[in-house]
Amino acid sequence: MKLIRYFLIVALIGAAFSFALFSANAQGRRGGGQGGPPPGAQGGEGGPERPSDPMSSPTFGGLRFRSIGPAVVGGRVLAFAVDPNDRARYFIAVASGGVWKTVNAGTTWTPVFDNYGSYSIGAVALDPKDTSIVWVGTGERNSQRSVGYGDGVYKSEDGGRSFRKVGLDKSEHIGRIAIDPRDGKVVYVAAQGPLWSAGGDRGLYKTTDGGKTWKAVLSISENTGVTDVAIDPSNPDIIYAASWQRRRHFYTLINGGPESGIHKSIDGGTTWTKLRGGLPAGDLGRIGLSISPADNNVVYATVEAAAQGSGIYRSADKGATWERTSPSIAQGMYYGQIVADPKNVDRVYIPNVVFQVSDDGGRTQRPLGERLKHVDNHGIWIDPNNTNYLLVGCDGGVYESHDKGSNWHFKANLPIAQFYDVDTDQQSPFYHVYGGTQDNNSLGGPAKTRFTAGIANSDWFVTNGGDGFVSRVDPEDPNTIYAESQNGGLIRFNKLTGERTSIVPIPGKAEESQRYNWDSPLIISPHNSKRLYFGGHKLFRSDNRGDDWRTVSGDLSRGLDRDALPVFGKIWGPDAVAKHQSTALYGNASALSESPKKEGLIYVGTDDGLIQVTEDAGKTWRKIEKVLEIPQDAYVRRLLASQHDVNTVYAIFDNHQNGDFKPYAAKSTDLGKTWTMINGNLPERGSLYAIAEDHVNPNLLFIGTEFGCFFTVDGGTKWIQLRSGLPTIAVRDIAIHRKENDLILATFGRGIYVLDDYSPLRGVKTETLAQESNLFPVKDALMYTRSSAQVGSQGASHFYAQNPAYGATFTYYLKEPIRTKRQIRQAAEREATRKNEPIKYPTRQELRDEAEEEPPALLFTITDAKGEVVRRLTAPAIPGIQRTVWDFRYAPPIVQAAPQLPPGIDPAAFGGGGGGFGPQGELAMPGKYTVTMAKRVGGVITPLPGAQNFNVVAEGTEKMTAQDKTILAEFQRKVIQLQRAVAGATDAATTAKTKIGLMRRAALEAPGSNQTLLNEARAIDKKADEVLQALRGGGGALTDTPPPSINQRVNAITQRIRMSALRPTQSQQDQYAIAAEDFKVAMAKLKTLLEVDLPKLEKSLETAGAPWSAGRLPVWPDR
Secondary structure, three states: OHHHHHHHHHHHHHHHOOOOOEOOOOHHHHOEOOOOOOOOOOOOOOOOOOOOOOOOHHHHOOOOOEEOOOOOOOOOEEEEEEEOOEEEEEEEEEOOOEEEEEOOOOOOOEEOOOOOOOOOEEEEEEOOOOOOOEEEEEOOOOOOOOOOOOOOEEEEOOOOOOOEEEEOOOOOOEEEEEEOOOOOOOEEEEEOOOOOOOOOOOEEEEEOOOOOOOEEEEOOEOOEEEEEEEEOOOOOOOEEEEEEEOEEEOOEEEOOEOOOEEEEEOOOOOOOEEEOOOOOOOOEEEEEEEEOOOOOOOEEEEEEEOOOOOEEEEEOOOOOOOEEEEOOOOOOOOOOOOEEOOOOOOOEEEOOOOOEEEOOOOOOOEEOOOOOOOOOEEEEEEOOOOOOOEEEEEOOEEEEEOOOOOOOEEOOOOOOOEEEEEEEOOOOOOOEEEEEEOOOOEEEEEOOOOEOOOEEHHHOEEEEOOOEEEEEEOOOOOOEEEEEEHHHEEEEEEOOOOOEEEOOOOOOOOOOOOOOOOOOOEEEOOOOOOOEEEEOOOEEEEOOOOOOOEEOOOOOOOOOOHHHOOEOOEOOOOOOOOOOOOOOOOOOEEEEEEOOOOOOOEEEEEOOOOEEEEOOOOOOOEEEOOOOOOOOOOEEEEEEEOOOOOOOEEEEEEOHHHOOOOOEEEEEOOOOOOOEEOOOOOOOOOOEEEEEEOOOOOOOEEEEEOOEEEEEOOOOOOOEEEOOOOOOOOEEEEEEEOOOOEEEEEEEOOOEEEEOOOHHHHHOOHHHHHOOEEEOOOOOEEEOOOEOOOOHHHOOOOOEEOOOOOOEEEEEEEOOOOOOHHHHHHHHHHHHHHOOOOOOOOOHHHHHHHHHOOOOEEEEEEEEOOOOEEEEEEEEOOOEEEEEEEOOEOOOOOOOOOOOOOOOOOHHHEOOOOOOOOOOOOEOOOEEEEEEEEEEEOOEEEEEEEEEEEEEEEOOHHHOOHHHHHHHHHHHHHHHHHHHHHHHHHHHHHHHHHHHHHHHHHHHOOOOOOHHHHHHHHHHHHHHHHHHHHHHOOOOOOOOOOOOOHHHHHHHHHHHHOOOOOOOOHHHHHHHHHHHHHHHHHHHHHHHHHHHHHHHHHHHHHHOOOOOOOOOOOOOOOO
8 A cells, every 4th residue: 555655646746747855844935045935025016115105114024933833832711712613613712923824623723813902812603593694702701810901892703804893992801602593693701701800891891793792781780790601592582690799909819709700691681680599699700601401490609708608609590599519619810610511400510720620510529631731611512412422621731532522632733822021041052042931831942943844843842830930041051940839939950861940939937938920020230141140029039040049139029918918909818709819928039130341230120110229239229119100019020131231221111910901111221220211112001021132223112912912123213013924912931042142021911922034123213214225134044954854644733833934034124115017007097096087098018018917026046155156046026024944055056947747746846045945956055155035027137236245154164264264164165066067967968868769769760761760869868878877877787786977976976065064085085086986087088968969960860851750950042
């Protein structure tokens, strides 16, 4: 069977073209070589338009972020919306990673909500009568400390291909969406409302026209919303709703109040009754509802309550009376759901840290099964046709079970990890990134790999357990990593041995206990790689990598008593529902930075709004109580001492946990004595989390916000969002790899993103973008050995994140799009139509000119150190900053027409030196190169200003002496010249051989006596065989071990010296000499064959009246 399969594959490819080399990572897929438009380009009729403001996001579309995963861990998944007609098709609501769709039971996924107003999702639902209609409620439904906020309800009418917002913009958190089974236009939305403040769109909302209009059918107060809603399938006019009064701030949580409760309507929401019989009195917290599909009289509720009233409650009479079946429930702020089994009225599922299930209405509970599965469960779907089949969403992602939870299949292809922080090492040639994730450990993994397939899950590893936060890597030893877990858990990890050493500062005898933030700040001193600073409510210093510590400050916080701070306008006692649950101790360090310019100049920010400064390594401290208009108690999210100026420091503040989503960024140029706001034009709605400063241009800054990444080239007056490749997502931290000039983002729900080589942004100015074009400096390109590991047999679910394109990347700018004659005509017609004027109809010649016009393009010419052309690439003439990649190859030795491919074969998957057809060109040698840019319009090529020099560097050559580098480079140049000549000669001889074969057939069919012709053709054929035997070896050898051919000798040398970090060996030089000598002889024979023998035979055939053969010019006497 293997042999049959092999020949089928060969036949399929052969039908497409006779000679092609498969490339598993064709450069054309990623904007490299000559394949496809560059990443970030946007098309449309008439081509993309130039943005009205060149200093805006569309201009920078070619600078594309690259997701590097990981998918080895997941992120919080809250809910499923499964097609009732096809369980393999479903949507998932990711708490902070958007909405994802699968049509094949999770074998592959598509993110369908990447470019809308929120990444945080609370609910998703399918219309049961028309499953092309998808409803999405934005804003996570939990009251956990890290939840994101939404911007309303969205609706898709095309199966998730597109969405539009339909209302409730100020709801911020959606608990549930319920659709009337009789009429899909009737929809109820449980809007929890703002978590951190009063007001907003809060309550139960109903639409009867598919979202065009909404009515608040159940409103409680400005502090209380609705968290759950359930429709009685037997009578959809019966509605149950759970109201929820709760408030969180950074320092506390009050998860309930007197306004929480269960409400019932029997008239579709027109009137309501608050249910009481058997339910706990007093303050209630979160309530989850579920009507049993097996018996709609039975309603289950998980009720959080003050005192001892919490538990599972069951009603057998549609809510008239209730019985508490169990006092055991999960924490309401993080779970709060209950799900009735579709078939068994007594079976209920209760999401919890460990998923619980009960077969007696909740009276007794047992674990559903967590073997080899992540805990912290939030959502479940049970197949009503086969209740053994379960889908579960938890903090680890999506799990599937076919045996009721005994065993689980993890969907390890969803890159939805929630990263808090990120750092990089200095490992060469490929650096690693490290960061901490929400409930999925601290991880490390490569930013790129040698594998053509990309970065695999197996490339990632765990440095520390728990909720992961700050990671720091020793700048002098990439094997020493510091990783932090919640509440100050700190370890030192040895990557070589796997050893983890706890280095948490321990109070001495009679010393006060330490307080730590949930995410405690940690830095390695830029002046001493063994020195660490770690922030609790005091600052700790270690000079021996954490083996021991000493305090260098007193209490750095305001020292506030959080129990004395009002919530809902009053002070709450210790018995309030879930008071302080999942809340860090208040009054701790939250940000930390030491000046790279001055040792001992340290800034510390606190969670209660202070900035503390020491200029003498902690001997004395200066307190900054308030910065300009920033609220006094706003959380100090990041401090950044400038690496360019000793007096400059940046501070960003986050006040979203007081219901204030404004961005607050400030800069001081006098050690914090005075400040200037640098918010500029940042969106008013979008809290700030991270800031980074370019190490070359002090005015180039980056900021991470609740909804993306922005940069400024003027120090903060104007900010521009970097959108390309990056979904709407919270950017929690930013790292810059100085050597590679890479920008690395830690996102909270979509893993890690890398912008490879952002250095062109340093040269961006208004005057630069006013020019017709610009070619930016080119980063030296690394040539390294790549691995084409076979992955095709592992299935479509096997996850790989993208590596950057292999080769030298050229970044360029074009001010205006270059339009074709057709596009110019169409634009004129649209303008005439706009002015209500008649259009000018083109003449036949004008239409012919349009059809025959060569498409406009940009041309990039790469030349070597001697000025010889190595390669020419084309790229679409798209406005803005774009990129294209040279894959280190010469032009293909053979130019072939693009064949017609069988259906389903991607032309970009084949070779040709950048995604073309036919054989690939040979790889160039390391050395110095130059690239220039030109434009082609109407077939006319016009050079554009600017040329950039760059180096192609082979891995390991940095350790060579200058003399050895010179000798190697000269030898590489000679070898590649010989290789190109041999390739051309081999192609010419092969073509001649084919032509001679046709001429022999023509001689055989010649009229009259043809023996002389046959003898002449046979003799020439033999000469061709001799030349080909010398060039490429193969057929004709009379021994089992024929001598190496010229091609074999040359290729053997090139394979060894292209990536070499050594001067050429004597053996290599000897092989070159033999190949060069033999090639001179072969070339002389080939030249005689082509220039003398073949023309002579052609003339003889024509004289004899032999049938015409391809390539032979016939003689026509015209008489």
